Amino acid sequence: MIINLNIIRSIISATALCFCLFNSGVTLAQQNFDDVEIKVLHVQGNIYMLVGEGGNITLQAGEQGVLIVDTMFAPLSDKIFAAIRSVSDKPITYIINTHGHGDHIGGNANLAQMGSNIAGGNTIDLFAAGAGNQAKVVAHENVMASILAQENPIPIEGWPTDTYYTSKKDLFFNGEAIMITHQPNAHTDGDSLIFFRRSDVISTGDIFRTTAYPFIDVANGGSLQGVLDGLNYILDLAVPADRQENGTMIIPGHGRLTDEADVLDYRDMLTIIRDRIAYRIDQGDSLSQVKATEPTFDYDDRFGLNSGTFTTEKFIEVIYNELSIRN
């Protein structure tokens, strides 16, 4: 069966709708998640990818417990928990947030409360009241700041318990080094990229998605150059196996499982688009003149969005503004 472009477009616009929802502050109770199924894909080693509605979840499971990266939307928490249970019966010990968008942190509170800290039994009293009774939530401190700035923030139980403000944070869990690196001013100002070193899997958050051009959330500190720096960093980290395939596997914020070659094509595309727009700016073109040159035309049928908050037009505008300021 040939994949119908209209189906792809409707999937993409459904994704865009999600962005729309949390950007406009509409409560998620209005969105119906009844038909959403949480699907589990074993990636390699200790790592699984959970796909449903909203950002992909990365799941690491082992002897010590369960670690998840991102939590989708709150109404999906029970289904996500059931999906986790299909892989492991250990408690959720860590939640890591790649950034502060509602489709990635919505289930934080529910899932944190379904979990427990490494501390237990007698040692719980050694922690602040109750802190041992739920999973730790790890995020860059700008995620905390963005939650605090929201009109309807997620419940306090889902707020990060463990923030970092430097360029990186390391964990060792389930026999595996987990390297969390801050990707400054990329999709937002609070992006973390998570590298599971033993399993050889990278969880990218929304710096990378296979469904559309990147959503550059300028209002929350995002920039194209930050996204490109993040993608180049992924290319540095990832090592493909034989025939430029597999090896390091890469879980995108949205879309299908990938490896270095997929990130490479995406990085190449964004760099080419940036260079085209930069060249037109150097020639003295206005925004409308740049738009008239259709700098994304050859990629639009694959990655362009005509509806939602972050349309292709908006994408071009954001790049134009960013590059104009730099000049």
Place this chain on the structure above:
Amino acid sequence: MSYLQRSRFRFSLLFILSFAFPVQAQIDLSGEWGAVFHEDSDERRPGPEMVEYQGIPINEAARRRALSWSPSLLTLPEHQCKPHPSDYGSRGPSNMRIWKEIDSESQQLIAYHTRIRWQAPERTIWMDGRGRPPEYAAHTWQGFSTGHWEGNVLVVRTTHLKQGWARRNGIARSDLSEFTEHFIRHGNIMTQVVMVSDPVYLTEPFIRTNNWKINLAQQIPPYLCETVTEIDRPQGEVPHYLPDQNPFLREHADRYNLPLEGVLGGAETMYPSFIE
């Protein structure tokens, strides 16, 4: 039982058994196949020239993208060891081994495997009726292939492809592409018909044929690819041509005295009527 009776019994048992099990393969494709280049030789061996897009049903997006493609892209280490995707592999140095994977108990054909010389891609064509991976599974250079017999023709359907190329001069083939193949064996000659659909870059299916001749003496050598940084570029630099700045725009057209619109491709350039 007399000898005659016994052999009759064996014969009828054999007869019954031959009906009891479905006939899996009408014809065997296994063997060492030497590539035959009588068709499209210039494109397949020395390779196409820059801005030589004729004969491919590309759309305007594919054309513009190809015009921005610089061969220097292939100097980037991450691009160096890419094998041809399975819809293109037969076009290159495509000496090929085909072998069967058989279930030892039932003797049913589970899969055909192929290995092609250049970059040594190995491919599996599942013949056991298994389902496709989900849409969120990884895409690969060889994709996910399933086959079935239509008479003596092996028909193969492939999905889950990585982004690839329709021609080696920058004509992109998207990761949403799928393709169907027909493998047709006539004794020692085999023909493959490849029909690629691409909702992103093609306006109609792109159809090519390739041929092989059995070669009992063929040995496919090992193929090891190691990336080498020959040009030290700043991190993140991607070689490409800006719009309207491709220095090779007219090179091929001028060399062969062809009108530019003829070499820029599109479905109409596939048909002889275009020349008139």
